[in-house]
Amino acid sequence: MKDFSGKARARDWRYFREQEIELDALPSGGHPLWAMLFPATYSVGMASLGFQVIIAEMRALGVGVERFFSGRFRGLSVESGRPISDFPLISASVAYEPDIRTVVSIFREWGVSSSWKERAELDQPIFGIGGALTYINPLIFSKMADYVVLGDGERVLDHLVTEARLFMQHGDRGRFLEGLAEHRSIYVPSLHDPMILKARKVHREKNIIGDLDRVRGKSQWIAPSSVFGKTALVELQRGCRRSCRYCTIPASFGRTRTRSARRILEDLYPLVSLEGVQVGLVSPETGDYPELSELLSGVASLGIPVSFASLRVDNINEEIVSALTRSGRHTLTVAPEAGNDRLRRECGKYFSNDDIIERLSMASSLGIRQVKLYFMTGIPGETASDVDDIASLCDRVRSEARLRVTASVGIFVPKPMTFWEREKMISERDASNRLKRLRRLFSNGPAKGCRINIQQPKEAALEFSIAWRGLSGRDGPILPAGRISGAPGPAPEQRSLLLEQLGILGYN
Template sequence: MSRRAKTRRVDPLAEERTLCQSSRERALLKMCVVYPNHYRTAMSSLGFQTVYRLLTTTPGIHCERAFLPERDDLEEQRRSGLPLLSLEGRRPLSDFDLIAFSTSFEPDYVNLPLMLDLARIPLYSHQRDESLPLVMAGGAALFLNPEPVADFLDLVCIGEGEEILPSLVSTLMAPTSSDRRELLTALSRLPGIYVPRFHHPRYESGRLAGFEHDPGSAGFIPRVSAELERHPPAQTVILTENTEFGDMFLVEVSRGCPHGCRFCGAGFIYGRFRQQPYQALVDAIERGLEHRGKIGLVGAAVSDYRDIGRLCRHVVERGAKVSVSSLRIDRTDPDMLDALVASGHKTISLAPEGGSQRLRDLIRKNLTEEQILDACERIIARDILNLRLYFIIGLPTETESDLEELVRLVTTIRQRVLERGRANRRLGTITLSINPFIPKPFTPFQWCGMEALPSLEAKVKYLEQSLRGMANLQLKVESLKGCYLQALLSRGDRRCSALLELMARGASLKKAARDCAMDTDELVRRAIPLDEPLPWDLIGSADKEQLRKDFQLAFGTNEDRTA
């Protein structure tokens, strides 16, 4: 490998400042936390930083990090044949006792076998013996459906690290046997630990028919939740400008979402909505202000935090700026909006999601057009004239009239922005962000199929034509093919491992599916019968019976649930 490439790969360390103190006890266990994407993306993840803090501060653990190499480095590494190395110690990943993938998004599943291959570690768990590290994974994507990557993993964490990691680490540091199977058996008895090799999918007529379990193995792995009051808020522990939020200190204010929109996993897989105590957040913010002049408040439902206005006001009164990761339309607290204005925000994002009232009711968004317009008015009145509006197309039962109503709503919002802009002699911009519906496990819409790509493309074309010529309005559409892959990995089973292996080696999705003789539409587009076994049935991230009742409440038992 060239000197230039080596320098480029170690540069991030020189620009970091670590705020957590590593344990100084003799290391009994060497662990490498791996994010299956590039450094900049990884270090923008508060979950990844939190797992690193939990491990590196645990007595007896030596913890390092590893990332997917940048494109140029990746090509050179493949040519050189050198193994993937950790960031801190420049150690081959095969030298560690355990490799822990932190995986938030399904598309990153493609990078798991790629990184194992770069590390010169056999891809499949059954190919690895005691001389090689255990391979573990956790994160939101695994809470939803670990099965597409289950064959690559020795164990999966189904739950939150604050609660799972202490007993996991304790078991790893005091093994009763050097035999790998016995160790995995002991680990499988811990709450929230799923060992895929003890559970065997059974297929009939090309579809999953259920699972068979090794003797003594539980047939169901419940998700483990943490009591946030017992733990400090998740917060930035490694400062670097080489992230999406390099100018911010991030603090998690809450976990989960209280609204339970029928298409969104966040309202189901995290259990009840939990909020950090106000004083704990203030203490974390005070630590952050020693290093950054901007505080980023993080959570799936930040604006639902009970003291959000008071918290934002505190940041501004300390002479700092505040940013929030999400803003619900019916939770636009005046103090929060004033703090965002004082922090220099020029754009605010809102998510009506459903383009029509019928669809917003169907997905249980619980928002009326009047509430949407009122929220826009409150924002515009504070002279924030740039709005980003998120909508989903291809929702189950969507029709042309729903799209027409979406266009009318956007046109009305745009007119109000223009009127305010003329009064202030400054025009704002509306960015319309369009995303296709992706069925997600552990939601009431998990049984619904994704709409066909040609149909989605036609809907995008309709929106483009309907909104063409409107000044100060931009239309941005998520990659439909990328969303198709995400849907495949959201709903897939273990047969996806062969497909991921081929994609990791450079094959396109279409070619990999052809070589594997896999009908991807069968997994992505099919409406699944309510009584059919699901790949994620082993995982207890939500109550399946309650989801089934919610589905029936949304559609009725005889309604069509395809788009």
């Protein structure tokens, strides 16, 4: 492994560390030493509640866990400036498909192989993966990870840490992995892939925690240099009761589970004494949280400003808007997905353009000044002219609801574990033509005066490819990928094979 000690160590993370406010007093400096990588910069990684929670849980268990990020100082830990070469265990939290590429490039820089086989041959660190992507398709890590934690990581940690401590004593890699595989929510590619290839059931299952009041569910650090600034994050809910056809959450993240408003407010009391701190509510769909009224009035009585991510249009009401404007927020984010009612219904969203105008007009009258509207192109059943309706809807929002509009247009990517998992992906050429047309409509057409951001078709094609077959080449295609290497995207038979293999793993 590359040596990151010496000169580099002097330029360490002190500036970031000194800014951080640590919320719970937890042990530090335990054992074994464990590197926890977030495959993005510090500012993005520290905005991930899941990443913070797992680190806090590991520290509570007495593990010497230290944070690593991409970008500056990537070979050194945030906590102590230790070089990565000191760590016998590395884990990463992976939420999005392109993050896998970042893991590979960081490993390359560290001088660590991204193949579990090579790491075993070279006696390099054990590498485990957790995070949102493991709920959807853990097989994309089959050539890369020594093990993958399936689902909610908190309840798997006890077993993982016990086995890791034994490994530190006996040093036998194979024995360690066999010990990990005794937990049904840990997938060990070296042991399980031969079974999957022979179509023998592996009997894995995602860990799904029923009672979220028993999990930590809040930031360990307030990190002013993160993208959310001085925000403490609290978790409201996992899973979603809706069924938007492109979304991975309903089928992958287990039934809807919520934390009680009482428990969340208990987490927030200590923030009252902290100057300039706000709270960010984390949930797949904040408007569906059943105790939202109680929670918002509790937060208001504590005098803490509140923010939350995108809302479904049909959940926008006066109470929610007033909570935002009271907190000094004047921007709403909503995802109509399509510019007309027919295509939106196809997506599984049953609100109309008129509903959008009505709710946003109400929000505007209560002090909202700007709206970010998320759309997709390439939705099954979309025609070239449907994209014109995106521009027309943006124009209506600007002129009728009197809001500044920024449209973000992504490209629909069929993912495993969605209703549309077997749908076609739009070609790069068609996507590019539709996006060009949209740009024209925003610069000289009806949506002139609204802003637009678009996703590059190449990025979406890469996401599609990684979602189904991981990275190509030696860095780790998923099990079936080698058979159709060189294909421009995952072929239908490749997708069928992957879904079959996920079923064998225990993901149905």
